Amino acid sequence: MTKKGCIILSNKLFALDIGTRSVVGIILTEQDGIYHVADLVTIEHKERSMIDGQIHNIVSVATVISEIKSILEERHGTLRRVSVAAAGRALKTMEGSMTIEIAGKPLFTSEDINRLELAAVQQAQQKLLSTASTADDYYYCVGYSVLHYKLDGDEIGSLIDQAGRSATAEVIATFLPRVVVESLLSALKRAGLEMDALTLEPIAAINVLIPPSMRRLNVALVDIGAGTSDIAITDNNTVVSYGMVPIAGDEITEALSNHFLLDFPVAEIAKRSLSTDESIAISDILGFEQQVPSSEVVAIIKPAIEKLASSIADEIKRLNNSKSPQAVMVVGGGSLTPLLPKELSIRLDLPENRVGIRGLDALSDVTLSEGIVSTPALVTPIGIAIAARRAPIHYMSVIVNEKTIRLFELKEMTVGDALLAANIKARQLYGKPGMGMSITLNGSLMTIPGEHGRSAAILLNDNPASTKDFISNDDVITLEQGKDGKDASATIRELIGDIVPIKVNVNGNMHKILPKIVCNGIPVGLDTIINDRDQIVYSHSTKLNDVLSELDIETSGLFEVYMNNKRVVLENWNTKFFIDNLPVPPDHLLNDGDEVRIELHSSPTVGDVISALDQSTQSTASITFNGEPVTMTNSGSSILLNGHQVDNSAIVHSGDRLTIAETVHRPFLFSDVFLFVDYSLPTTASTSYQLLRNGEPIGFNDPIFSGDALEIKFNS
Structure with missing residues (x-):
């Protein structure tokens, strides 16, 4: 992580870059808009004094700053004031959201949206406070961007002039912990320096690499250091988001160290040689030396490069509303990692020429003193110094x-x-x-x-x-x-609207149909004021059957019986309803002034029901006897009404149950015909006779069938 800064001495600028491994002091001069790096001193920390952009050992860091200050003062005179920059990795990023109810409010305005966004940023700040490992209770908000607007839970492009039930803003906000600034002030004070101005490292780098005219573009700047990679996003003429991933150049060095059994400093030197040498000489911890082609080493560390590229690309998309920017600029010592720009372009789905390493060649108005090597690692500290002159904070x-x-x-x-x-x-x-x-x-x-x-x-x-x-x-x-x-208030009328009573004439009697309203079990009127937790029941049906029921006018309605457990409706005995002499169904909706006439029918007998349903309870046979037609009947079924045996004259009511119990009918016999005819023997008849069926002899107890011709023939 780095902290950076600069100071003005006449036309000289003094810049400090307090990094994870070392502190860089830089003297910059400026004339007619041209900046010249006059001097540069780098001293490594004696111990691990910096972790993730935060000074953990103020005394140790102050000692290194004092050494650099002394060296530069011997060459350039007294240095008393310095402007510093908080490193990008010290920034904290958090997502937040806020939803407000807008039902019944005027259409959404720009100021409504601004306040909604502000509330979402504050919610992100509260989330950060609840998850922060430090007891510090204050963060500077340095920027935020909107991820999504939502209307009634669904994403929408803009809330301007929208109306609905709820509006939501989701933001990603970046904060600078106050403790970072205060620890930096303490280290400078102990080293005999005063802070003249403060800037942010990403802002400083952007100030020199991306001029204001280019900031309308959606561009990502990635500063790859040793322990972390800092990210800043520009869009709409400003810096909209900041972020950091906790892996960087050391990830690649460790991959080399693990594979070839190298001490970490040796692996670091080997890594830096990959971009310039065709092969590298390495000596492992056992003392074996070997010459390895750079291409072979790159193939070995490619998984680590891909991991670094994926982590950076994922964070860029998260900060940029889940989409890739138009271009990516890579700076810092880790930017020289082989294949990294190409791997970034693949993961961001960008052309390779849209991901580029930006070195000092990008600073057309900067020159270097003899002996200062031009590397991308110098972009940020030089940018800090220039930013302090152009736009001190x-x-x-x-x-x-x-x-x-x-x-x-x-x-x-x-x-x-x-x-x-x-x-x-x-x-x-x-x-x-x-x-x-x-x-x-x-x-x-x-x-x-x-x-x-x-x-x-x-x-x-x-x-x-x-x-x-x-x-x-x-x-x-x-x-x-x-x-x-x-507070909420309403009457029952405001809830259910106006209910207009109607008047109807039923069989010559006038009736007024009023609504029924009950509140907590007590009848009330339409203008009753309601209270929290009231239980209200109301009804005002104008259906004919509901009105007759409310008036307690008895009607039999449908006449239905259950014949052998099967429900049947007997239309001939249904109640009939007429309005203006026109038949209407029972669920007809009445209008004010309707005249209703009800026609009721008397109850039928069992015989009527059986006849209407075409249910026969007997068997018959039609024959001729001595040339005369005769109808023979045989009643073989019992009739039950609600479980009791009855005959055809019993009265049936709606809802009754009729059961016709079938019995086995025996066939008609010749002898049965005398039950249905009045027959006497002729006085002149012979004592000898013959029984005939269809001209054929038959016995007295032989069966006969419908259609048979029977006769008695006496012998002469």
Whole structure:
């Protein structure tokens, strides 16, 4: 990790680069816009004093800074003030989101969106505080970008003029821990230096590599150091996101060390030779020396290179709203890692010429003194020095609600930045919504929201302002409390609307049909005010059958019976309904003034029902006897009404159960015919006779069938 900085002595700039392994001091001169690196001193840390951009041993770091200061003072005179930059890896990135209810509010405006974004940034800050390993309770927000807007839970391109139930902003925000700045100040003070201005390492590098005219492009700058790789994203004329991955050049060195059994410093030297030499000479920890082609070494460390490229590409996409930027610039000592630009282009789906290493050749207005080797590792410290001259970052003071707040001018500061620094809670930007209430309406739970609060008014130097307005030193910001919304209130009429009674005439009698409304078991009217947790039941049906039931007018309605356990409807005995002499069904919707006539039928007998259903309970046979037609019947079935045996004259009511129990019918016999005819023997008849069926002899007890011709023939 690196901390960087610079100071102005007449036309000289003094820059410090406090890195993970070493501290670099640089003297830069400037004339007519041309910068010249006059001197450069590098001293390694005596112990592990820097971890992930944070000074862990202030005394040790201050000692190294003092050594560099002394060396440079011998050559260039007294050095008292220095401007430093917080390293990119010291920055903390966190995602945050905020959802607000907007149902019933006016259409969404730009200021509504600004405040929603600010609330999301504050939520990210709270998440960072809850997960931070340090007890520090303050972070400078140095930038954020919106990941997504959502309307009612679905992603949407813009919330401007949208209306719905809820609006959401999801952001990724970057913060600088206060402890990083304070530890840097302490180390400089112990070394006899004062901080003149502060900048961020990614901003400084971008200032020299990406001129303002190019910052409208979506470009990623990657500074690959020893322990970490720092990332910054530009878009829409500013730096929108910062990030870091905890692997860098050391990952490649360790791969070499593990494969060839090399001491780490030896492996580091071998790695640096890969980009310039066709083969490298290495000596392992056992003392064996060998000459290995660079191409072979690169093939061995390729998995480590691919891992580094994947980690950087994934973080770039995360910071850039899940998409690849238009181009990637790679700086730092780790940028010389073989194959790295190509592997990055593959993983970001970019042409190879869109991923490039940017060295000092990219700085057309910079020259080097004799003996200073031009490498990409110098881009960042030189950029820090130049950034300190072009755009030094100072403290600014503003007053927020009569409280003085100090801010680092890490970018163009806005009212929103001041509100964040003053710890103004998101809820203070909005009037508190009124209390809602829940009721039960006809068995369904219903929520009635309270009134939306009115947003707080923001004044900048007594003038109305938005959260995006820029601020300057000594500005005064006042937040006027918004108006709280009213608690929810409603009448039953407002819930269910107006219910107009109707008048109907039923069989000559006029009736008024009113709604039935019950609240918590007590009848109430439409203008009753409801309260939280009320249970309301209402009905106002104008269906004919519902109205007759409400009026307690008895109607038999459908006439139905169960014949041998099968339900059947007897249309002839159904109740008939007429309106204006026209038949209507029982569920007909009545209108005001309708005249209803009801026709009821008398109950049928068992015989009527059996006849209507064409159910026969007897067998018959049609024959002729001595030339005369005769119909013979044989009743062989029993009839049960609701379980009791009855005859055909019994009365049947709607809902009764009829059962016709079938029995086995015996065939008709010749002798049975005398039960159905009045026959006497002729006085002149002979005592000798013959029984005939269809002209053939038959016995007295022989069976006969329908259609038979029977006769008695006497002998003469």
